[in-house]
Amino acid sequence: MINEIYKNMLQGKSIIRELSEYAAIRGKEIGYDNVFDFSLGNPSVPCPRNYTDSMMGMLKEEDPMALHGYSPSLGIESVRRAVADSLNRRFAMDYEVKHIFMASGAAGALAHAFRCVTRPGDEILTFAPFFPEYTPYVNLSGARLKVVPADTKKFQINFGALEEMMNEKVMAVLVNTPNNPSGAVYSTETIERLAEFLRGKQTEYGHDIFLISDEPYREIVFEGADAPYVSKFYDNSISCYSYSKSLSLPGERIGYVAVNPRCRDAEILAVMCGQISRGIGHNCPASSVQMAVARVLDETSDLSVYETNMNVLYDALVRLGFEVVRPGGTFYIFPKALEEDAGVFCMKAKKYDLILVPSDNFGVPGYFRMAYCIDTKKVRRSLPVLEKFVKEEYGL
Amino acid sequence: MINEIYKNMLQGKSIIRELSEYAAIRGKEIGYDNVFDFSLGNPSVPCPRNYTDSMMGMLKEEDPMALHGYSPSLGIESVRRAVADSLNRRFAMDYEVKHIFMASGAAGALAHAFRCVTRPGDEILTFAPFFPEYTPYVNLSGARLKVVPADTKKFQINFGALEEMMNEKVMAVLVNTPNNPSGAVYSTETIERLAEFLRGKQTEYGHDIFLISDEPYREIVFEGADAPYVSKFYDNSISCYSYSKSLSLPGERIGYVAVNPRCRDAEILAVMCGQISRGIGHNCPASSVQMAVARVLDETSDLSVYETNMNVLYDALVRLGFEVVRPGGTFYIFPKALEEDAGVFCMKAKKYDLILVPSDNFGVPGYFRMAYCIDTKKVRRSLPVLEKFVKEEYGL
Numbered sequence: 018m019i020n021e022i023y024k025n026m027l028q029g030k031s032i033i034r035e036l037s038e039y040a041a042i043r044g045k046e047i048g049y050d051n052v053f054d055f056s057l058g059n060p061s062v063p064c065p066r067n068y069t070d071s072m073m074g075m076l077k078e079e080d081p082m083a084l085h086g087y088s089p090s091l092g093i094e095s096v097r098r099a100v101a102d103s104l105n106r107r108f109a110m111d112y113e114v115k116h117i118f119m120a121s122g123a124a125g126a127l128a129h130a131f132r133c134v135t136r137p138g139d140e141i142l143t144f145a146p147f148f149p150e151y152t153p154y155v156n157l158s159g160a161r162l163k164v165v166p167a168d169t170k171k172f173q174i175n176f177g178a179l180e181e182m183m184n185e186k187v188m189a190v191l192v193n194t195p196n197n198p199s200g201a202v203y204s205t206e207t208i209e210r211l212a213e214f215l216r217g218k219q220t221e222y223g224h225d226i227f228l229i230s231d232e233p234y235r236e237i238v239f240e241g242a243d244a245p246y247v248s249k250f251y252d253n254s255i256s257c258y259s260y261s262k263s264l265s266l267p268g269e270r271i272g273y274v275a276v277n278p279r280c281r282d283a284e285i286l287a288v289m290c291g292q293i294s295r296g297i298g299h300n301c302p303a304s305s306v307q308m309a310v311a312r313v314l315d316e317t318s319d320l321s322v323y324e325t326n327m328n329v330l331y332d333a334l335v336r337l338g339f340e341v342v343r344p345g346g347t348f349y350i351f352p353k354a355l356e357e358d359a360g361v362f363c364m365k366a367k368k369y370d371l372i373l374v375p376s377d378n379f380g381v382p383g384y385f386r387m388a389y390c391i392d393t394k395k396v397r398r399s400l401p402v403l404e405k406f407v408k409e410e411y412g413l
Numbered sequence: 414m415i416n417e418i419y420k421n422m423l424q425g426k427s428i429i430r431e432l433s434e435y436a437a438i439r440g441k442e443i444g445y446d447n448v449f450d451f452s453l454g455n456p457s458v459p460c461p462r463n464y465t466d467s468m469m470g471m472l473k474e475e476d477p478m479a480l481h482g483y484s485p486s487l488g489i490e491s492v493r494r495a496v497a498d499s500l501n502r503r504f505a506m507d508y509e510v511k512h513i514f515m516a517s518g519a520a521g522a523l524a525h526a527f528r529c530v531t532r533p534g535d536e537i538l539t540f541a542p543f544f545p546e547y548t549p550y551v552n553l554s555g556a557r558l559k560v561v562p563a564d565t566k567k568f569q570i571n572f573g574a575l576e577e578m579m580n581e582k583v584m585a586v587l588v589n590t591p592n593n594p595s596g597a598v599y600s601t602e603t604i605e606r607l608a609e610f611l612r613g614k615q616t617e618y619g620h621d622i623f624l625i626s627d628e629p630y631r632e633i634v635f636e637g638a639d640a641p642y643v644s645k646f647y648d649n650s651i652s653c654y655s656y657s658k659s660l661s662l663p664g665e666r667i668g669y670v671a672v673n674p675r676c677r678d679a680e681i682l683a684v685m686c687g688q689i690s691r692g693i694g695h696n697c698p699a700s701s702v703q704m705a706v707a708r709v710l711d712e713t714s715d716l717s718v719y720e721t722n723m724n725v726l727y728d729a730l731v732r733l734g735f736e737v738v739r740p741g742g743t744f745y746i747f748p749k750a751l752e753e754d755a756g757v758f759c760m761k762a763k764k765y766d767l768i769l770v771p772s773d774n775f776g777v778p779g780y781f782r783m784a785y786c787i788d789t790k791k792v793r794r795s796l797p798v799l800e801k802f803v804k805e806e807y808g809l
Contacts, residue, residue, distance in 0.1 A: 018530065018531070018532065018535070018584050018620055018621055019529065019530060019621075019677070019678050019681075019682075019685075020528055020529060020530065020531065020532050020685070021532075022532075023528065023529065023685040023688045023689050024678075024681065024685060026685075026688040026691075027681060027684055027685065027688065059482065059483060060478070061478070062478075063476075063477040063478055064477050064481055069472050069477060072468075072472055073469060073472050073473070076465050076468055076469050076472075077469070080459075081459040081460050081465060081661070082456070082457070082458075082459055082661065084664075085460055085661065085662045085663070085664050085665050086455065086663060086664045087455060087663045087664050088664050120694075121517065121694070121695075121696045122696055124691075124694045124696055125694040125695075125696060126694075127694060128692075128693055128694020128695075129694065132416055132419065133415065133416060133419065134414065134415060134416065135414070135416065136414065136416050136417075136418075139414070150691065153688075153691040153692060154691060154692070154694065156692075157689075157691060157692025157693070158692065188414050224414055225414055225415075265477070265478065265481065266481045267481070267482060267483045268480075268481050268482045268483050268484050268697075268699065268700025268701070269481050269699045269700060269701060270696040270697070270698075270699055271699075281415070282415050282420075285420065285423060286415075288423055289415075289416070289419040289420060289422075289423065292419045292422040292423065292549075293419050293553075295422075295520075295546065295549040295550060295553060296524075296549055296550070296552075296553020296554065297524055297553070297693035297694060297695065298516075298517070298520045298521040298522075298523060298524020298525065298550070298693060298695060299517075299521075299524075299693065299694060299695065300517045300518055300520055300521060300666040301664075301666070302666075302699070303664065303665045303666055303667075303698070303699040303702055304664025304665060305664070305665060305702075306699055306701075
C-alpha cells in the first residue's frame with residue numbers, strides 16, 4: 018500500500034524551485050541574460066583544475082577495479098585519514114580516521130548525525146533563519162525540528178528565545194554557519210555563549226545535548242569575518258561538511274561527518290553511521306570522487322567572485338535604503354523587504370524580472386533572500402533594475 | 414543521546430566480512446595467491462573501456478559546472494530517458510521518464526522501494542536463501558522482513574511455505590533473481606506462478622501487494638537459463654537495479670528504481686522516491702557517473718569469465734560428490750555442505766586456506782556459498798585443494 022506520508026508530501030512544492038523554474042521559462046521568452054535570477058544557491062565557478070586533472074590522471078593510470086571498486090561503508094580509509102589530517106592542520110583539532118565518516122554531501126551527513134544522537138520523538142532545535150530542507154530532513158528521521166525565532170538585528174542567536182524553547186526533550190541543536198539564507202557567520206562570542214548555555218543544560222537535564230554543525234559554506238568567508246571552527250568550542254559536537262560549494266562539485270555528492278574526538282562515545286559514532294547507512298540505503302560517495310577529492314583537499318575553487326558580488330550588492334542595497342546585515346560569508350544576502358508581506362514584495366519584483374525568494378520559508382517573515390552565485394557583470398546589470406523596481410513600486 | 418538501536422547493531426559482525434578480512438590477513442602470511450578466497454561478491458573484471466573513455470571525454474570537453482552540477486532529485490532527465498529507452502528496447506516494456514528514479518546502487522533503490530509501498534509495521538516477504546543485508550535494509554525502514562523457507566531442490570520458490578506465511582499484513586514481496594547466494598534464476602514458470610498467487614491474494618485481501626525485484630545480477634545469466642524480466646509478469650512491480658556488477662562499478666554507486674507503468678499510482682511512485690530521499694539523506698548518483706553510464710547503457714563488462722568459472726567449479730563439485738544446483742547466473746554457487754553444521758564445515762575448509770561462507774546467514778542451514786568472481790586460473794588451482802580437503806576431512 019502506498020505510504021501516505023510521502024504521497025502527501027507531493028502537495029508541497031518548494032518555493033525556491035518554483036521561482037527558479039519560472040526564471041528558466043521567462044529566460045526562454047526574453048533571453049536568460051535579461052532575467053536577474055537570484056533564486057538558486059548553485060556554485061557559479063568551476064571546480065579547481067587540479068580536481069579535473071586528478072580524475073583524468075586516475076582514469077588513465079589506476080586499475081579500474083581499484084578506482085571503481087567498493088568503498089568500505091565508512092569511506093576509503095586513506096581518504097578519511099586525509100580529511101582528518103587536513104582538519105587537524107587547519108583547525109588544530111585532533112581527529113583520527115575513526116572520527117571521519119564519508120557522506121554523500123551535507124544532506125547525507127546530516128541524515129546520519131540526526132539518527133546517531135536522537136531517538137524518535139526527541140527534539141532538535143535550530144535557529145531562524147534556516148535552510149527550509151531541515152524540516153523534512155529532521156522530521157522524517159523521527160525526531161522533531163523546532164525553530165528558535167531569529168535575532169533580526171545581526172542574525173546571530175536570539176538567546177532569550179533559545180532559553181524559552183529549551184526543554185528536556187532537546188537532544189541536539191543544529192547550527193548552520195556561515196548561514197543560508199542570511200550570510201551571517203556566528204562569531205566566537207556567539208558560539209562560546211551557545212556552548213556555555215548547552216553545557217549548563219546538559220548538567221541541568223543530566224543528559225548529553227549534541228551540537229550538530231552544518232558547514233557547507235565554511236570555506237566561503239569574507240574579509241574581516243570572525244569565523245570560528247564550531248567543534249573547538251563544545252565537546253559533544255559533530256561537524257557535517259560538503260564539498261559542493263568549496264570545490265563546486267554539488268552533483269558529485271561528497272562530504273563527511275567529523276565526530277569531535279572529545280564527545281561522548283567518540284569511538285563509536287562514525288561506526289554507528291555505517292550501521293545507520295544500512296537502514297537508509299546510504300552509500301558512500303562514489304569511490305573515484307572520494308579519491309579525486311582527497312588529492313585537492315586543501316584547495317578550493319576561486320571563491321573570490323562571491324565576495325566581489327556581495328560588496329556590489331550590499332553597497333547598492335544600502336544606497337537604496339534597504340535594511341540589511343552585511344554577510345560574513347556564503348553567497349546569500351538577506352535584506353528586509355520594503356513591505357510587511359515578503360511574498361507580495363517578491364511578486365512585485367518579478368514584474369521587473371528580478372527573481373527574489375521571500376523569507377517566510379526560512380522561518381522569518383518580511384525578508385527576502387538573494388543568491389548571488391552568478392556572474393558579477395550580471396549582478397551589476399541588475400542594479401539599475403533593482404533601483405527602478407524600488408522607485409516605481411515604493412517611491413524611494 | 415546516542416541511539417541505542419544503531420549502537421546495538423555494532424555487536425553483530427558480518428560473517429562474510431570477517432572471512433574476507435581473515436583471507437586478507439592470511440594472504441599476508443602465505444601470499445594471497447595461496448589463499449582460495451571465495452568469500453566476497455566483488456566483480457573481478459574491469460569496467461568497459463567505453464566507460465573510461467566516456468568519462469575522460471566529458472572531463473576534457475564538458476563545462477565542469479554542467480558535469481559536476483546538481484542532479485535533479487529524481488536523476489538527470491536525459492539519463493532517466495536513456496534508461497527507460499534501454500529497458501523498453503530490451504524487455505519490450507513501456508517505461509517513460511517519469512517511471513525511472515536514479516538511485517545510488519541497489520541498496521539505495523531498495524531503501525526507496527520499501528518506503529514507497531509499506532508503512533511501519535507492514536510485512537515484506539522474501540525467499541531463502543537470501544542476501545543477509547535485506548534484514549537491516551527492511552527492518553530499519555520500519556517494515557518487518559519475514560523469510561519464506563527455501564525450495565532446496567532447485568532454489569526456485571517453496572510455494573507451500575509461501576502460502577503458509579502469506580497474511581494480510583504483507584504489503585510487498587521481495588525477489589532476487591538471479592539469486593545471491595544460490596545462483597539460481599527464477600524460471601518463467603516460477604514467476605508466473607508467483608504473479609498469479611499474488612494477484613489472488615490482492616483480491617482476497619482487498620489491497621495491493623507489490624513485487625519488488627532486486628536485479629543486480631540481471632546481466633549475468635548463463636547459457637540455457639530461462640531468465641524472464643520479472644516486471645513483465647505482474648503489474649504492481651518495481652525493479653531495483655544496480656550497475657555494480659554489469660559494468661563493474663560497485664564503488665560508483667549507481668542504479669535505479671523502475672516503476673512498472675501498469676502498477677497502482679505509477680504516475681507518482683518515482684516522485685515519491687524524491688520525497689523519501691529528503692528524509693533519508695539519499696542523493697542521486699554522482700552527476701558525472703550518471704552521464705558516463707548513460708553513454709554505455711547497453712554494454713557490459715566482459716562477464717564471460719563468471720560462466721567459465723561456474724562450469725569449472727560445478728563440474729568439480731559434482732565429481733567430488735557434492736549435492737549442488739547448477740547456477741543459471743550470478744557469480745555464486747551454493748552446494749550442500751558435507752556435514753550438518755555448515756559453520757563447522759567451513760571452519761575445517763579454512764585449514765586448507767579455502768575460504769567458504771556458511772549458509773546460515775542466508776536463511777538455509779547446511780549449505781555454503783562460493784563467490785567465484787576471481788581469476789579462472791585460481792579457480793582451477795583451488796580444485797586439488799578442495800579435493801584434498803574433502804578426502805582428508807570426509808574420506809570421500
